[in-house]
Amino acid sequence: MGHHGYGENEATLGDRLTAAREGAGLSVAELADRLGVRAETMQGWEADQAEPRAVFLGRLSGMLGVPLTWLLTGKGQGPQTGGDGAASLPRTELRELRRLLHEATQRIDRLEELLAND
Incomplete structure (x- = not known):
């Protein structure tokens, strides 16, 4: 599912969203839950089948630690990838x-849920 073989001009918003999510070490379900949307919605955004509203773009940028400009355009600093060992351990x-x-x-x-049904 990694989209790491694309050039800056070829990457879509969905590609960048996927790269940022993976860089943050989150699953689709985890990020969707934190954002308050369904996992299917997140998958649609990553597959470029739909685009998040502006309010979600801002929240995604903050949650994933990437600049909004990069998320939208691919210009600037993208997600930080684990470097050589020590930096990637935390x-x-x-x-x-x-x-x-x-x-x-x-x-x-x-x-x-089980206790509530007793």
């Missing part, structure tokens, strides 16, 4: 913690 740990938090949240939701 990023890898953060990604793992986000995954664990997401799993824990799902488990809590399931347990609360």
Whole structure:
């Protein structure tokens, strides 16, 4: 699913959105949840089947740590990729913690639902 073989002029908004999301170590579902949209909506944006409204573009820029100008045009500094080892270790740990938090949240939701039905 990585879109890393494109040139600046060939990349679409969906390509840049995917690259920024992957650079942030987030799944489609995680980012959609944080943004308050359905995963299908996020997938549509990444596939260039639809475009996010301006309010979402600004929030995506902030959440993904990329300039809005880059997200819209591809000009400027894009997502930071893990460099050589030391710089990528905190990023890898953060990604793992986000995954664990997401799993824990799902488990809590399931347990609360079970308890509510008792």
